[in-house]
Amino acid sequence: xxxxxxxxxxxxxxxxxxxxxxxxxxxxxxxxxxxxxxxxxxxxxxxxxxxxxxxxxxxxxxxxxxxxxxxxxxxxxxxxxxxxxxxxxxxxxxxxxxxxxxxxxxxxxxxxxxxxxxxxxxxxxxxxxxxxxxxxxxxxxxxxxxxxxxxxxxxxxxxxxxxxxxxxxxxxxxxxxxxxxxxxxxxxxxxxxxxxxxxxxxxxxxxxxxxxxxxxxxxxxxxxxxxxxxxxxxxxxxxxxxxxxxxxxxxxxxxxxxxxxxxxxxxxxxxxxxxxxxxxxxxxxxxxxxxxxxxxxxxxxxxxxxxxxxxxxxxxxxx
Numbered sequence: 001x002x003x004x005x006x007x008x009x010x011x012x013x014x015x016x017x018x019x020x021x022x023x024x025x026x027x028x029x030x031x032x033x034x035x036x037x038x039x040x041x042x043x044x045x046x047x048x049x050x051x052x053x054x055x056x057x058x059x060x061x062x063x064x065x066x067x068x069x070x071x072x073x074x075x076x077x078x079x080x081x082x083x084x085x086x087x088x089x090x091x092x093x094x095x096x097x098x099x100x101x102x103x104x105x106x107x108x109x110x111x112x113x114x115x116x117x118x119x120x121x122x123x124x125x126x127x128x129x130x131x132x133x134x135x136x137x138x139x140x141x142x143x144x145x146x147x148x149x150x151x152x153x154x155x156x157x158x159x160x161x162x163x164x165x166x167x168x169x170x171x172x173x174x175x176x177x178x179x180x181x182x183x184x185x186x187x188x189x190x191x192x193x194x195x196x197x198x199x200x201x202x203x204x205x206x207x208x209x210x211x212x213x214x215x216x217x218x219x220x221x222x223x224x225x226x227x228x229x230x231x232x233x234x235x236x237x238x239x240x241x242x243x244x245x246x247x248x249x250x251x252x253x254x255x256x257x258x259x260x261x262x263x264x265x266x267x268x269x270x271x272x273x274x275x276x277x278x279x280x281x282x283x284x285x286x287x288x289x290x291x292x293x294x295x296x297x298x299x300x301x302x303x304x305x306x307x308x309x310x311x312x313x314x315x316x317x318x319x
Contacts, residue, residue: 002106004064004066004085004106005106005108007039007064008064008155010276010279011038011064011279011280012169012177012207013165013178013179014039014040014066014176014177015032015039015178015179015182015183016040016068016157016178016180017041017043017180018185019046019052020046020048020185020189021048021189022051022055024052024189025051025055026055026059028193028196029063030193031194032063032197033060034197035182035198035203035204036200036201036204037182037204038060038063039063039064040065041066042056042066043069044067044070044075044078045069049067049078050081050082053065053067053082056083058083064085064086065083065085066086066088069090070088071089073096076099076100076103079105084105085106086105086107086108087100087105088129088155088157088178089107089108089129090110091109091110091131092110092111092116092119093109096109097123108129108155109125109129110131111131112131112136114145114149117149121152126152127155127175128152128153128154129155129156129157130154130157131157131158132159133158133159133160134159135158138156138159142154142168142173152173153174153175155175156168156177157177157179160181161179162203162206165203166207166272169273181203182199182200182202182203184196184199207272207273207276208276209271210317211269212252212269213268213269213318214252214267215253215254215265216246216255216256216260216265216268217254217256218258218259218262218264219257219258219259221258222247222257225256225257226240226247226255229249229253229255238250245260261292263309263312264313265313266305266315267313267316268316268318269316270318271317272319273319274300274301274302274317274318275301278301287308289305289307292305292316303319304316304317
């Protein structure tokens with residue numbers, strides 16, 4: 001996978017922004033970064049798109065800024081000159097794709113049917129934009145198309161919202177989603193960048209979907225754990241199940257058969273994507289114990305502990 005696309009995959013959501021005033025580019029980029037989405041697709045729907053991209057690229061060089069709605073070779077040149085790190089087009093124009101490839105700039109062209117996928121494959125592309133996503137059949141259409149094209153991944157854009165973004169991202173052929181709900185034009189025009197930061201943070205939290213999974217209590221022996229589990233079971237009529245290393249009471253109470261992680265025990269927090277959660281939490285300054293990480297057969301991280309204990313409890317995130 002291309003390095004830029006790999007990075008966008010970790011971020012998960014690409015804000016699609018329309019800037020009418022180039023002076024808004026810098027504070028808008030800061031709002032995106034502060035909210036947790038250090039990327040943007042600046043659309044060439046306005047005359048100041050090139051200038052806006054140039055400002056963002058200069059002021060925030062680590063931000064992954066791309067150009068969207070690119071329709072002509074001249075716009076490709078303008079985008080690259082301004083510092084765009086990737087290009088997105090609403091449809092599939094083979095001449096534009098080949099021009100971007102000759103320039104060494106990643107392009108994610110828009111398609112919404114199998115013929116578009118085959119055209120993309122013919123030019124060596126592995127990731128395409130599915131646009132307009134909801135109007136073209138949404139996730140069911142992507143799943144249907146991906147069946148015969150196993151190596152192709154998608155960036156759905158158009159109609160993606162807090163209500164469906166996690167449905168899209170749960171499908172392993174989707175690398176990220178493009179969306180504009182957190183960068184509303186009226187908020188940009190009003191200079192409400194604090195409000196945009198809050199919406200971006202909400203978008204990230206919605207995407208990660210953190211929720212309590214279970215807590216565990218450390219005990220010195222299996223006998224102690226089973227005794228305590230049986231007592232909880234008898235009081236609350238919650239079934240206990242003895243395992244190899246711990247005994248569960250229901251699905252949320254775990255009693256360890258020995259002194260495990262954490263001075264008192266540990267807490268499990270579920271997330272929609274451990275890898276994205278690690279990426280975003282590290283950006284917030286959280287450190288992880290990578291020696292504790294677990295991976296599935298495809299090399300995807302499924303479990304990891306935070307490096308720090310909280311209140312005498314270890315905390316791990318998991319699927």
